[in-house]
Amino acid sequence: MSTPLGAGLGFKPEFAEDALNARDQGLWFEVHPENYLVAGGPRLALLETLRASHPVSLHGVSMSLAGVEPPDGDHLRRLAALVDRVQPVLVSEHLAWSRFGGGYAPDLLPVPRTTESLRRLAGNIQRLQDALRRRVAIENPSHYLQLDHDWDEVEFLHELVRRTGCGLLVDVNNLAVSARNVGLDASAWVDAVDSAAVMEIHIAGHRPDGDASTGLWIDSHDAPVSAPVWALLERLTARIGPRPTLLERDAKLPSFEELVAERAIAQRVLDHATDPGRDAGGDAKSDAKSDAGNDAALARSPFLPFDLRREESLT
Amino acid sequence: MTLASFQEDFWRALWIPPREGAPIDAWPPANQPGFAVYRNTVLSGCVDALVSLYPAVHRLAGEAWMRAVAMEFAQASPPSAGELQHYGDGFPDLVERVTADGDVPWLADVARLDRGWNHSHVAADGPVLDLPTLARQDADRLSTMRLRPHPATRWFTSADWPAFSLWQAARTDGADPNPPHWHGQSSLLTRPHGAVIACEISPAAVALLDCCAPDTALGEALDTVQARFTDADIGAELARLLQQGAFLCPPAFITESTS
Numbered sequence: 001m002s003t004p005l006g007a008g009l010g011f012k013p014e015f016a017e018d019a020l021n022a023r024d025q026g027l028w029f030e031v032h033p034e035n036y037l038v039a040g041g042p043r044l045a046l047l048e049t050l051r052a053s054h055p056v057s058l059h060g061v062s063m064s065l066a067g068v069e070p071p072d073g074d075h076l077r078r079l080a081a082l083v084d085r086v087q088p089v090l091v092s093e094h095l096a097w098s099r100f101g102g103g104y105a106p107d108l109l110p111v112p113r114t115t116e117s118l119r120r121l122a123g124n125i126q127r128l129q130d131a132l133r134r135r136v137a138i139e140n141p142s143h144y145l146q147l148d149h150d151w152d153e154v155e156f157l158h159e160l161v162r163r164t165g166c167g168l169l170v171d172v173n174n175l176a177v178s179a180r181n182v183g184l185d186a187s188a189w190v191d192a193v194d195s196a197a198v199m200e201i202h203i204a205g206h207r208p209d210g211d212a213s214t215g216l217w218i219d220s221h222d223a224p225v226s227a228p229v230w231a232l233l234e235r236l237t238a239r240i241g242p243r244p245t246l247l248e249r250d251a252k253l254p255s256f257e258e259l260v261a262e263r264a265i266a267q268r269v270l271d272h273a274t275d276p277g278r279d280a281g282g283d284a285k286s287d288a289k290s291d292a293g294n295d296a297a298l299a300r301s302p303f304l305p306f307d308l309r310r311e312e313s314l315t
Numbered sequence: 316m317t318l319a320s321f322q323e324d325f326w327r328a329l330w331i332p333p334r335e336g337a338p339i340d341a342w343p344p345a346n347q348p349g350f351a352v353y354r355n356t357v358l359s360g361c362v363d364a365l366v367s368l369y370p371a372v373h374r375l376a377g378e379a380w381m382r383a384v385a386m387e388f389a390q391a392s393p394p395s396a397g398e399l400q401h402y403g404d405g406f407p408d409l410v411e412r413v414t415a416d417g418d419v420p421w422l423a424d425v426a427r428l429d430r431g432w433n434h435s436h437v438a439a440d441g442p443v444l445d446l447p448t449l450a451r452q453d454a455d456r457l458s459t460m461r462l463r464p465h466p467a468t469r470w471f472t473s474a475d476w477p478a479f480s481l482w483q484a485a486r487t488d489g490a491d492p493n494p495p496h497w498h499g500q501s502s503l504l505t506r507p508h509g510a511v512i513a514c515e516i517s518p519a520a521v522a523l524l525d526c527c528a529p530d531t532a533l534g535e536a537l538d539t540v541q542a543r544f545t546d547a548d549i550g551a552e553l554a555r556l557l558q559q560g561a562f563l564c565p566p567a568f569i570t571e572s573t574s
Contacts, residue, residue, distance in 0.1 A: 034397045034398045034399070035398075035400070037398045038398075038400065038437035039437060039438055039439035039440075039466070040437070040438060040439040040440035040441075040466070040467075041435075041436050041437050041438060041440065041467065041506065041509075042436070042506075042509045042510055043436070043437065044440075045509060061397065062396070062397020062398075063397075066318075067322070068318050068319045068322055072396075075396070075397070097322060098397065099397075100322055100323070100326040101326065102395060103326070103393045103394070103395060104393065104394040104395055104396055104397055105326075105329060105353075105357040105360075105393065105394075106356075106357060106360030106361060106364070106394060106397070106399060107353055107356045107357045107360060109322075109325060109329075109353060110353075111318070111321075112316070112318070112321055114316075114318070116317060116318050117318050120318060143349075144347075144349030144350070144352045144353065145344050145347050145349045145350060145353075146344075146347060146349075147344060148316070181349060209348075209352070211348070211351075213348075214348035214349070214351075215348075216348060216349060216352065218352065
């Protein structure tokens with residue numbers, strides 16, 4: 001990897017030509033592998049073209065790692081084949097479930113953080129990493145429900161890292177949404193997360209629920225990144241240093257130029273976090289360790305139909 | 316509470332259609348406002364997938380009809396896998412049922428063409444047999460050759476309706492989707508150079524593809540089709556199918572052309 005991964009964009013076939021020609025420093029693209037688990041054809045060919053011009057990350061949405069059933073063996077094998085073919089710079093999945101009794105729900109369903117959940121997740125993450133023969137980053141969820149949790153979220157994620165060697169994908173928009181919806185302390189969360197575990201960061205836009213009476217924020221990926229989310233990105237990277245940071249935009253797509261301009265803001269935040277003159281606090285030693293771990297992870301190395309976005313209304 | 320019991324309760328509540336004044340669910344989390352976010356996201360995800368997979372039906376039937384029928388399908392047949400490009404293969408059958416007594420009896424066949432396009436779009440890659448390559452072969456050898464349809468080739472006959480003209484107009488935003496002749500039509504979907512392309516084909520060409528598909532020798536397939544369609548120029552039909560990229564290039568031909 002000649003250029004470190006800076007700020008990336010979620011890839012959309014709608015702006016494929018612009019994306020292939022973009023030469024911004026540190027730019028990379030992320031796709032949902034589910035859209036490319038096909039036998040052949042132009043979609044797969046486009047992904048091949050994209051990986052030849054830019055680093056590509058695979059961000060899975062349907063492995064159902066928090067499910068009571070182990071990951072589907074056929075899905076694992078086909079994902080492993082795609083990973084071999086694409087050689088992504090990063091692979092990630094979610095702390096969520098979506099399969100039950102032979103059915104699949106196109107969403108990231110919530111899981112109570114119990115010791116049983118932890119055990120099942122650790123086993124499933126291990127199966128995934130064994131199948132892919134690489135470290136996978138696990139993303140923190142957006143919360144919409146008050147559930148009976150036995151574990152603090154950061155401690156739960158740290159325990160998964162300890163048991164499986166997985167990494168973490170910190171979605172700071174999910175933190176902002178969860179702070180609003182269930183009272184999560186987003187600042188304390190980003191201050192507590194283990195620097196060495198963080199492989200990637202996500203930023204995205206959200207919006208209020210269409211039913212204003214709920215007071216909920218929706219992780220909709222259909223709006224520019226909000227000020228609280230930028231603040232969380234700055235707070236996190238000021239402490240742990242820069243990480244590959246992805247701008248997710250799945251709906252109400254603006255022009256590619258607008259996306260590139262928004263992505264450039266993220267790049268400036270990362271560049272500022274890289275600046276040796278910055279106030280790094282007392283975490284310099286752990287920064288060095290985490291950067292080395294991240295580089296090692298890299299060295300081992302979206303049409304819908306499927307945008308993972310939320311809808312507040314069916315009409 | 317075990318994880319299994321939590322997920323069983325969640326899953327059951329998830330697929331209950333949201334209704335005004337619905338009774339309080341016995342499982343408390345389903346009564347929180349946030350539960351509707353999951354329920355709506357899941358159903359919208361299924362409906363959006365079907366709208367995206369059946370664009371000609373969407374265009375011809377309109378937004379409200381499409382979303383209503385897609386919702387009916389999603390609630391009866393949730394996805395079984397995360398790759399939603401394979402979702403909804405049974406949707407044309409539902410379209411057929413709900414349009415059985417209406418004034419759009421052709422809509423189910425339009426849906427079948429959308430489904431055929433989806434299958435062609437993601438089918439395996441493979442070398443396409445072209446006319447010059449075939450023409451270089453010895454005639455005797457050719458008659459015993461077996462030509463297999465390319466993995467991305469699909470052909471479809473709408474017995475009573477001009478489904479292909481309607482489908483093509485809808486897919487290409489054609490100005491006038493009203494076909495000039497209101498009769499049955501056969502059509503071919505192929506992927507010779509990346510993108511899926513479509514054209515109308517004759518009943519004789521359909522018969523030739525039907526004959527070749529189960530591994531029949533080319534000579535026998537041509538004779539069989541000629542016997543059924545005595546007026547047809549079978550050689551020209553074969554040439555047209557080759558020009559559309561309907562057949563897979565046999566490995567023996569590739570070896571010869573590169574040696």
